[in-house]
Amino acid sequence: MAATKTKAPKLGLNNPNSITGSKVWLYSLLLTLQYGVQPLISKRFTRREVIVTSSVLACEMAKVICALILMAKDGSLKNLYKEWTLIGSLTASGLPAAIYALQNSLLQISYRNLDSLTFSMLNQTKLIFTALFTYLILRQKQSIQQDGALLLLIIAAVLLSVGEGSSKASSTSNPDEILFHGIVPVLVASVLSGLASALCQWASQVKKHTSYLMTVEMSIIGSLCLLASAYKSPDGIAIRQHGFFYGWTPLTWIPVILNAVGGILVGLVTTYAGGVRKGFVIVSALLVTAVLQFIFDGKPPSPYCLVALPLVITSISIYQKYPYRVKKKEL
Numbered sequence: 001m002a003a004t005k006t007k008a009p010k011l012g013l014n015n016p017n018s019i020t021g022s023k024v025w026l027y028s029l030l031l032t033l034q035y036g037v038q039p040l041i042s043k044r045f046t047r048r049e050v051i052v053t054s055s056v057l058a059c060e061m062a063k064v065i066c067a068l069i070l071m072a073k074d075g076s077l078k079n080l081y082k083e084w085t086l087i088g089s090l091t092a093s094g095l096p097a098a099i100y101a102l103q104n105s106l107l108q109i110s111y112r113n114l115d116s117l118t119f120s121m122l123n124q125t126k127l128i129f130t131a132l133f134t135y136l137i138l139r140q141k142q143s144i145q146q147d148g149a150l151l152l153l154i155i156a157a158v159l160l161s162v163g164e165g166s167s168k169a170s171s172t173s174n175p176d177e178i179l180f181h182g183i184v185p186v187l188v189a190s191v192l193s194g195l196a197s198a199l200c201q202w203a204s205q206v207k208k209h210t211s212y213l214m215t216v217e218m219s220i221i222g223s224l225c226l227l228a229s230a231y232k233s234p235d236g237i238a239i240r241q242h243g244f245f246y247g248w249t250p251l252t253w254i255p256v257i258l259n260a261v262g263g264i265l266v267g268l269v270t271t272y273a274g275g276v277r278k279g280f281v282i283v284s285a286l287l288v289t290a291v292l293q294f295i296f297d298g299k300p301p302s303p304y305c306l307v308a309l310p311l312v313i314t315s316i317s318i319y320q321k322y323p324y325r326v327k328k329k330e331l
Helices: 021-045 052-074 086-111 116-123 126-138 144-165 175-205 211-230 234-242 250-272 275-297 303-321
Strands: 003-007 325-329
Touching (some): 021 250, 021 275, 052 211, 052 234, 052 250, 086 116, 086 175, 086 211, 116 175, 126 144, 126 175, 126 275, 144 303, 175 211, 211 234, 211 250, 250 275, 275 303
Antiparallel strands (some): 003 325
16 A cells, blocks of 8 residues: 555644644743843843852752742642652652753863863763653654754754853863863763753653643752752852852842743743753854843854854754655555
8 A cells, every 4th residue: 555654643733632833832932032031041140149050049949939839820730749659759759950060061061171162162062962862761752854953953063162262271180180070071961961851751751740740840859959958058158158049139149030030931942842952942042142242241142153043944944844754555
């Protein structure tokens, strides 16, 4: 019999049963704008005296409050005590939260021992690992065209990252130290980033863990980890000496709340569009930041940004236009 092409049943953007495409695009657009404007807002409204740990903890608590309000609005909060289990929570949110915490630590180690170009190129491999783990865990395949789009996106991300910090050189010339304290940590961090993103997508799409609940759980777990690590850190000492809100003004809450809203949007994009799509959002946001810096600070986009712009647009167009399809023989 004649063979016909049918779309594979997929979770996320191409699945009409998950959410309308317009909502997915709305979430993605809002998250892109949030990511893009966040650096400028934080720079303008966060004073240098503000203790970093206090702003991060405040953001996590703001995420929890926002997510609980949304859960109360959609009616899922009242059924939470019947459905919530500790094991389910640790599986869905605890593991990704721990992985992200380890990833951030590895990136800090690597950044101090690599030049910007090497760091940027290796760090962007997380997009490949996200696609890989999405396939291994969710069996969600990419078409050849989508693989090509991911490659274009990685090139664009490297160009944008290098354009922002191309002057940074390696802090060491020891080859062994560069390898074991620079290259290895950033590659492991990229693997962990892809794994955590795929696990979040698995928890929301397969285990039906709502994005709002995952936001609450991951924020609480992340806050506990941060408190434990900050106990004897300079930030922890500063908080005990000067108080939690040292250096804060009412305007400091603007970037904190904006970042919290971004956390909610990350959960929605991951749930309905997947971790790979989130990668496109993050890279697109770098372009938004460059444009906003030109508008408000008068800083013109770098040549790297101008080259990256058509690459990002092309990669998004290709990835959207050529989803993976399977051939299915009719009997």
